[in-house]
Amino acid sequence: MNARSTEARHSASTGLHANASGEVLALALDSQINALNALRPAFPAIEKAAEAGAAALRSGHKMAYAGAGSSGLMAMADCLELSGTFGVPVDRTPMLFAGGAEALLHMRGSVEDDPVLAQDDVERAGLGEGDVLLTVSASGSTPYALAAAEAAQAAGAVVVGIANVPDTLLLATADIPVLIDTGAEIIAGSTRLGAATAQKAALNLLSVMVGIKLGHVHDGHMVNLVADNAKLVARAARIVGELAQVPPPVAEAALLATKGAVKSAILVARGMAPDEASAALERTEGHLAPLLD
Numbered sequence: 001m002n003a004r005s006t007e008a009r010h011s012a013s014t015g016l017h018a019n020a021s022g023e024v025l026a027l028a029l030d031s032q033i034n035a036l037n038a039l040r041p042a043f044p045a046i047e048k049a050a051e052a053g054a055a056a057l058r059s060g061h062k063m064a065y066a067g068a069g070s071s072g073l074m075a076m077a078d079c080l081e082l083s084g085t086f087g088v089p090v091d092r093t094p095m096l097f098a099g100g101a102e103a104l105l106h107m108r109g110s111v112e113d114d115p116v117l118a119q120d121d122v123e124r125a126g127l128g129e130g131d132v133l134l135t136v137s138a139s140g141s142t143p144y145a146l147a148a149a150e151a152a153q154a155a156g157a158v159v160v161g162i163a164n165v166p167d168t169l170l171l172a173t174a175d176i177p178v179l180i181d182t183g184a185e186i187i188a189g190s191t192r193l194g195a196a197t198a199q200k201a202a203l204n205l206l207s208v209m210v211g212i213k214l215g216h217v218h219d220g221h222m223v224n225l226v227a228d229n230a231k232l233v234a235r236a237a238r239i240v241g242e243l244a245q246v247p248p249p250v251a252e253a254a255l256l257a258t259k260g261a262v263k264s265a266i267l268v269a270r271g272m273a274p275d276e277a278s279a280a281l282e283r284t285e286g287h288l289a290p291l292l293d
Contacts, residue, residue: 005181005182005183005184006184006195007189012030027186031185032193034194035194035197038164038182038198045179049176049206051213052176054213058213061092061130061131062092062125063088063092063093064095064132064134064152065078065095065133066144067144070138071137071191072136074200074203075203082207083226084226084228086214086216087216096118098117112144115144116147117144118144119151122151123155127155127157128156128157135149135160137163138199139163139168140163153175158176159173159176160175160176162178163178164195180198215287216286218243221242223266227260233260240254240269246270254266254268263281263286264277264281267280267281
């Protein structure tokens with residue numbers, strides 16, 4: 001345990017409890033910023049992971065997430081946003097969280113040590129050939145995360161392992177290892193801090209790349225969003241208006257004609273019939289660029 005870099009004492013933590021509040025805040029923020037800087041060496045691995053995830057979703061398979069404790073919460077935060085941001089069906093992005101929904105209200109450390117629970121969760125998610133599992137563990141040795149990775153691999157899925165400690169079992173097991181070497185925490189061992197911040201940022205980067213590779217992002221707009229509240233309905237209309245270069249009434253009419261499908265609405269606002277727009281997007285595998293540029 002003591003050999004893990006995340007368990008080591010941070011060089012700035014001596015006397016932390018006695019420092020002035022402003023100094024504590026500055027040190028804590030600096031440790032978070034340093035953790036984020038650890039992402040740059042991981043860019044090639046994150047890009048490879050995003051390509052695998054996009055390929056799975058493009059072919060009708062799943063991109064699942066798995067984790068326990070703070071790492072699981074970071075994974076869940078990214079997982080739950082994919083539907084609203086990119087319009088990915090929720091059944092294609094299952095979340096495997098140690099202890100399930102009950103553990104979200106009362107975090108229990110014991111569940112992260114249960115490999116049988118992980119194996120059951122992998123089976124319940126139906127992971128297999130063509131799927132991808134993004135497994136997150138700060139230490140790279142959490143039993144739940146390791147068992148989930150091994151079970152998913154045995155079922156034929158590709159495993160992406162994200163860890164904050166080098167030379168760990170999760171990184172050795174994963175088909176695509178992603179090391180974010182964040183080092184010691186300002187509070188030794190509290191990986192909900194720098195390690196978790198870096199994990200969430202890594203998953204943000206990964207899912208942005210997945211969205212782009214699937215054609216769900218165009219000129220920085222989420223063109224495959226699911227507009228299921230007033231804010232998103234208004235955003236969808238703004239996106240259609242800007243990308244099609246039409247006034248709001250035309251954008252709104254196009255969205256109505258396409259039943260809220262933003263990509264198709266952009267093409268309809270530019271003169272296509274709804275069926276023609278759908279067929280055109282099918283030919284480009286959902287990418288707007290070949291149809292607009």
